[in-house]
Amino acid sequence: MQEISVKAATLIGSEIIKLGNEINQKIKEGHSIYNLTIGDFNPKLFPIPSELLNHIIAAYQEGQTNYPPADGILELKEAVSDFIFKYEGLRFGGDELIIAGGGRPLIHSIYQTLVDPGDKVLYPVPSWNNNHYCHLSDAQKVEVHTTAENGFMPTAEMLAPHLEGVVLLALCSPLNPTGTTFKKAELEAICDMVLAENKRRSGKEKPLYVLYDQMYWMLMAEGKEHINPVSLRPEMKTYTIFVDGISKSLAATGVRVGWGLGPANIIGKMKSIIGHIGAWAPRAEQVATARFLKDDMALQNFLNSLKVKLQIRFDGLYKGFIALKEKGYPVEIIEPEGAIYLSVRFNIWGKQTAEGKFIKETSDINQFLLDKAQLALVPFTAFGCEAGTDWYRISVGTLNADEIGELLKKVEIALEELR
Numbered sequence: 001m002q003e004i005s006v007k008a009a010t011l012i013g014s015e016i017i018k019l020g021n022e023i024n025q026k027i028k029e030g031h032s033i034y035n036l037t038i039g040d041f042n043p044k045l046f047p048i049p050s051e052l053l054n055h056i057i058a059a060y061q062e063g064q065t066n067y068p069p070a071d072g073i074l075e076l077k078e079a080v081s082d083f084i085f086k087y088e089g090l091r092f093g094g095d096e097l098i099i100a101g102g103g104r105p106l107i108h109s110i111y112q113t114l115v116d117p118g119d120k121v122l123y124p125v126p127s128w129n130n131n132h133y134c135h136l137s138d139a140q141k142v143e144v145h146t147t148a149e150n151g152f153m154p155t156a157e158m159l160a161p162h163l164e165g166v167v168l169l170a171l172c173s174p175l176n177p178t179g180t181t182f183k184k185a186e187l188e189a190i191c192d193m194v195l196a197e198n199k200r201r202s203g204k205e206k207p208l209y210v211l212y213d214q215m216y217w218m219l220m221a222e223g224k225e226h227i228n229p230v231s232l233r234p235e236m237k238t239y240t241i242f243v244d245g246i247s248k249s250l251a252a253t254g255v256r257v258g259w260g261l262g263p264a265n266i267i268g269k270m271k272s273i274i275g276h277i278g279a280w281a282p283r284a285e286q287v288a289t290a291r292f293l294k295d296d297m298a299l300q301n302f303l304n305s306l307k308v309k310l311q312i313r314f315d316g317l318y319k320g321f322i323a324l325k326e327k328g329y330p331v332e333i334i335e336p337e338g339a340i341y342l343s344v345r346f347n348i349w350g351k352q353t354a355e356g357k358f359i360k361e362t363s364d365i366n367q368f369l370l371d372k373a374q375l376a377l378v379p380f381t382a383f384g385c386e387a388g389t390d391w392y393r394i395s396v397g398t399l400n401a402d403e404i405g406e407l408l409k410k411v412e413i414a415l416e417e418l419r
Helices: 006-010 015-028 050-061 074-088 103-114 130-137 156-162 184-201 234-238 264-277 283-293 296-326 362-373 401-417
Strands: 097-100 120-125 140-145 166-172 209-213 240-245 258-261 331-333 341-346 391-395
Touching: 006 130, 050 283, 074 097, 074 283, 097 103, 097 264, 103 130, 103 166, 103 209, 103 240, 103 258, 103 264, 120 130, 120 156, 130 140, 140 156, 156 184, 166 184, 184 234, 234 240, 258 264, 283 296, 296 331, 296 341, 296 401, 362 401
Parallel strands: 120 140, 120 166, 166 209, 209 240
Antiparallel strands: 097 258, 240 258, 331 341, 341 391
């Protein structure tokens, strides 16, 4: 007799965390590896703002250690509301805003609030974790496979044929895993599509909502601009739920402060779900984040410094892989537009290593890069792509900028041996 639920028995853990843990174990055993798998920051290279750290310490010293309200402390909700209005021009009231322990519980609560068992959820592939949230919600996955030509971003033309019965469209920009973003005309077309579909349903069917994950929006690459559905089409405020927070913009992945923005009736139900599972952000961290967000100079100084560090890594890797391609090596890379990621392709199918092994599967590429270049990356199979992909995510938050040249040289030497 089965001892656990079918849902638990069939749930797959995070492929990225599993891979990252395996690589970290090899590093502990003495292997020299460039571990660019986890979408995280090395605190030695990317510390959180010193002002935020001091605010956290002060909040604990003040005794800010009891339960916070399930939807967040008032001080932080007001600070977030002002922050979003100042930088995105959007105004959300207290009942349209919720605080939680990072983005994950927010996304889970959105799914739980909007999706009944058997409902359809539409999302592009590659994308982060939507397959797992569908599993946890007993939803029907409707996956639209994107292409490198569009920077792996979905278009209205791709999505439109799949709208029937869909209650949630999950979008992300800048996109994890690709580091690419929506362009204005593309997102406008998607917004118009969603508005037209909801007009067609006009109360006869459940509405079509958009989950808009913009956790990386403060980390746009140089010369790139972030856009969102509500700024482009104000009518989209009725149908859009934002996921945001400090995890990536402040290099504070372990501090666990995120926020959701959306229609009051949806946010209210998310509050109940997050309250029941206890997924609120710790009170002291909420107090500290509220104080930091009000310090505009400290925020700007930190973001400027962080983006310079990221741009150095973007430029070094992008130019390096372009140089390899120009030398005739079978690699491709997409220009980074935001977040902490780059998309790189190793088109080495059918190639043979010095030991006589042929590259036949994605796992063969993984092992080749690890053995020959000491390089650990995440294949797009971890983001929903089918086995056989040769596209990979590079995460730069743990990369020492001084090691970029050495890393690229090792990749070149590894590729040189293939025949």
